[in-house]
Amino acid sequence: MTTTIEPAEDEASVSSLISVRGLGVSYDVARTGKKLVAIEGVDLDVREGEFVTVLGPSGCGKTTFMNVIAGLVKPSAGQVLVAGEPVTGPGPDRAVVFQDYALLPWRTVFDNVKFGLEMQKGLKGDGWRDRVQEAIELVGLSGFEHSYPRELSGGMQQRVGLARAIVAEPRILLMDEPLGAVDALTREVMRAEIEKLIAATGKTVLFITHSIEEAILLGDRIVVFKSHPGAIKEVIETGLARPRSERSIQSDPRFLELRDHLWDALQGEATAAAVSK
């Protein structure tokens, strides 16, 4: 088999749902009065229905990148278009699963998930209760509807965040390490659930992860970030058939090839980051 790890072809010509052009973000660091360049010169196009995973060392600007698409952070250079419109703020077409969960501590699990619905399409009729309940069941939290976030483990809180994001069925799901705090077994179940959900509803997903395996298992494409400053190092098409199961894929030569490649890419990054410190 010939080596097939080549940059994914430029999709810009095809009408893309998310289109990132020359994006740069720098933060004002109040303490030192300097500017910190978080990301620089990022270009990316995401097709409707595509599942893109984002991989990169800690602090390389993955969350920043996603926050710009979410409309939470203003770019200092370049722009982001969603469905052809420049992003000026958050919108009901995009939901976020936050890295730090960001649950409302005064609301129960049920009411936190309901939060994903209540401002967007209103709570007309009674159907919303079923939708909230369905989302809770999907993330495996039935029975915890009346618990408060502080009574849940980190992984459980993360799943509440996931339920809150999917309950309103947004067109685009932005997920920031949504399985980071979940144990290996639950992680496996949730990963399968996410894959099923996405396949069934055709959502467009941007999925940040630290895990190489996860990036390969879930992604149609993998975006590898580098740090200092944060930028895209490469974009790889996985080209693996779906549905994928962790067990069967472990022996797939394509999987192994991708994994080795990503290992090398990230290891180089981690070393570079350590040296530059």
Next chain:
Amino acid sequence: MTVTSATGTNRIVRPRRVVRSGEGKWAWLLVGVVAAVLLVWEAAVSWLQLVPAAFLPPPTEIIAAFVRLLGEPEFWQAFVYSMQNLLIGLALAIVVGVVVGLAVGWSPVLRFTVAPFLWLLYSTPKVALAPLFILILGLGNESKIALVFLLAVFPIILNTMEGAVTVSPSLVSAGRVFGVNGVYLGWKVIFPATLPYSLSGIQRGAALGFTGEVLGEFLGGTGGLGHLLEFAAYQFMMAEAIALVIVMVIIANLTLWLISTLRRRLAPWYDDRKIVGAS
């Protein structure tokens, strides 16, 4: 825990829950100490006559005065008068304090322009203004309500403000992502996140406000518990005066207890070990 404000080193009391473990043991110790003090006191005044009873009446006499007091309609009139002023002043202080605190805490512009003055006013001994209030607003209820308000409003504003400042940015982000904007953001995110801080400020405001009420009545009033106390003191009815002070202590503590119960009811999710929203 303390928070350093923008202007300096003022302290803000974080909402705190009553310590529960081992409470019973200490309660018994406290009862024992109080009983011993009362016994020594009674012995010193009534039996050994070390102190003239006219200056320091023995506990038995105070208890008798206390019981007598509770049977007098005059006392209950004064009680209602004081509580009415306290409640009105406190209600005004809560509304103004929470709204101003949220606005100043939330808006950076207000925080940098208004907050320094709030701290300045907070640290001014407002008690010194009491005679002025009575001069301007008269001997009636108005001057008392104004004093209660003035003393209660600052802890409420400042605690609410610090609470609003510490609201986790990721909660605000979550709010924005799910379409919560403007006034709704205040109502659905900032206000609930700040509530435990506000309630803690209200608790301190209530204690200070009660002091203001009594002081106002004491300095120049026509009714209320402070007025009764002033009267008893000038008549040299020491037992009555001390009994009245005990009534005030009870009222103050009941108020504090009521508000902390309210806090547990209104914010059952609040966990002292974590700052709100930092989960």
